[in-house]
Amino acid sequence: MAELNFGGVLETVVTSKEFSLEKAREVLKNETIAVLGYGIQGPGQACNLRDNGFNVIVGQRQGKTYDKAVEDGWVPGKTLFSIEEAADKGTIICMLLSDAGQIAVWPKVKPYLTAGKTLYYSHGFAITWNDRTGVVPPDDVDVMMVAPKGSGTSLRSMFLEGRGLNCSYAVYQDASGRAEDKAIAFGIGIGAGYLFKTTFQREATSDLTGERGSLMGAIEGLLEAQYEVLREHGHSPSEAFNETVEELTQSLMPLFAAKGMDWMYANCSTTAQRGALDWAPRFRDAIKPVMEWLYLSVKTGNEAQISIDSNSQPDYREKLNAELKAMREKEMWRAAETVRKLRPENEEL
Numbered sequence: 001m002a003e004l005n006f007g008g009v010l011e012t013v014v015t016s017k018e019f020s021l022e023k024a025r026e027v028l029k030n031e032t033i034a035v036l037g038y039g040i041q042g043p044g045q046a047c048n049l050r051d052n053g054f055n056v057i058v059g060q061r062q063g064k065t066y067d068k069a070v071e072d073g074w075v076p077g078k079t080l081f082s083i084e085e086a087a088d089k090g091t092i093i094c095m096l097l098s099d100a101g102q103i104a105v106w107p108k109v110k111p112y113l114t115a116g117k118t119l120y121y122s123h124g125f126a127i128t129w130n131d132r133t134g135v136v137p138p139d140d141v142d143v144m145m146v147a148p149k150g151s152g153t154s155l156r157s158m159f160l161e162g163r164g165l166n167c168s169y170a171v172y173q174d175a176s177g178r179a180e181d182k183a184i185a186f187g188i189g190i191g192a193g194y195l196f197k198t199t200f201q202r203e204a205t206s207d208l209t210g211e212r213g214s215l216m217g218a219i220e221g222l223l224e225a226q227y228e229v230l231r232e233h234g235h236s237p238s239e240a241f242n243e244t245v246e247e248l249t250q251s252l253m254p255l256f257a258a259k260g261m262d263w264m265y266a267n268c269s270t271t272a273q274r275g276a277l278d279w280a281p282r283f284r285d286a287i288k289p290v291m292e293w294l295y296l297s298v299k300t301g302n303e304a305q306i307s308i309d310s311n312s313q314p315d316y317r318e319k320l321n322a323e324l325k326a327m328r329e330k331e332m333w334r335a336a337e338t339v340r341k342l343r344p345e346n347e348e349l
């Protein structure tokens with residue numbers, strides 16, 4: 001473990017340099033990893049583990065994602081099973097169903113969590129809000145988490161590019177005395193870039209805040225607000241979209257991703273610098289109360305309950321798809337399609 005300075009605060013992180021893939025394989029050599037659920041994280045983690053030489057099986061109900069598992073090379077009856085069969089055969093049972101799906105299958109999976117097995121999560125949700133999820137693991141199993149800080153789709157694509165995605169890890173219950181080693185080995189196995197330590201509770205609250213906030217919800221709201229104002233003042237869709245989204249993702253975000261916010265500023269005009277420096281605190285002050293509201297709503301379990309209630313409905317997928325369709329069909333995102341086609345690298349499309 002390396003102690004690193006994060007902006008003046010010392011934190012311990014694990015990298016694949018100190019915890020090699022060979023060591024990870026050694027730690028998990030007697031384990032059968034059963035990945036339950038083959039949605040977004042399931043394929044990323046299962047395929048990376050398989051390519052890294054671990055013993056992996058998949059448990060998935062029949063349907064579209066079962067067929068995807070077959071396409072990805074999982075063989076029915078050999079490496080692809082029903083959820084119950086995989087839970088029976090696995091020694092590390094990985095709950096990679098949707099967070100609502102985990103509640104539904106818990107009563108079916110729990111009987112297979114016999115002494116000495118490990119229960120694995122990629123989110124603190126089920127355990128943190130177990131007053132709402134009903135997930136209370138038996139005392140004689142390890143309970144651990146590795147939470148990739150990004151989409152399962154990126155976990156896989158970055159692995160194939162030879163890069164790694166940062167993950168957090170945590171141990172909730174250490175029955176074997178080896179749970180931390182197993183969690184780190186698992187993280188290295190799925191292709192973590194580096195791993196930082198957390199708790200189930202801290203991961204759950206920061207993750208729900210982040211995705212509702214700057215990673216997804218807040219950014220969508222911010223971009224929409226600016227696009228609408230520009231359009232309402234007579235700017236064309238192409239101008240409004242370029243000035244709101246395209247320039248951000250294609251030109252400016254890569255600059256602050258690579259070398260920090262001041263580097264992005266340093267590469268913009270003095271006019272932009274002056275104005276953005278003045279407006280940043282106004283936006284921060286306007287947004288901070290909403291962020292506080294969001295954090296409280298997460299911390300009290302309110303957000304978890306909303307997600308359980310809506311995602312447990314039999315027609316949740318249809319309803320979500322309808323909301324995403326409405327988003328796609330907004331003028332702003334239809335304009336985006338044309339803008340993307342005009343990127344020089346896409347011009348032939």
Ligand SMILES: NC(=O)C1=CN([C@@H]2O[C@H](COP(=O)(O)OP(=O)(O)OC[C@H]3O[C@@H](n4cnc5c(N)ncnc54)[C@H](O)[C@@H]3O)[C@@H](O)[C@H]2O)C=CC1
Pocket residue numbers: 037038039040041042060061065095096097098099100101102104105122123125147148149150151152153
């Ligand atoms: N999507 C992502 O990239 C990330 C997800 N996570 C966490 O990883 C876990 C898995 O999330 P996703 O991959 O997004 O899940 P998902 O929403 O893609 O669903 C995964 C699978 O759950 C199955 N499923 C859902 N309800 C079921 C039920 N009632 N019975 C049987 N199967 C059911 C579906 O068939 C699907 O294959 C969650 O804990 C999530 O919070 C963590 C980091 C990022």
Ligand SMILES: CC(=O)[C@](C)(O)C(=O)O
Pocket residue numbers: 148149150151152207211215
């Ligand atoms: C990709 C990720 O980590 C999220 C946004 O938290 C999620 O998909 O739940």
Ligand SMILES: [Mg+2]
Pocket residue numbers: 148149150207211
């Ligand atoms: Mg996340």
Ligand SMILES: [Mg+2]
Pocket residue numbers: 207208211
């Ligand atoms: Mg999340």
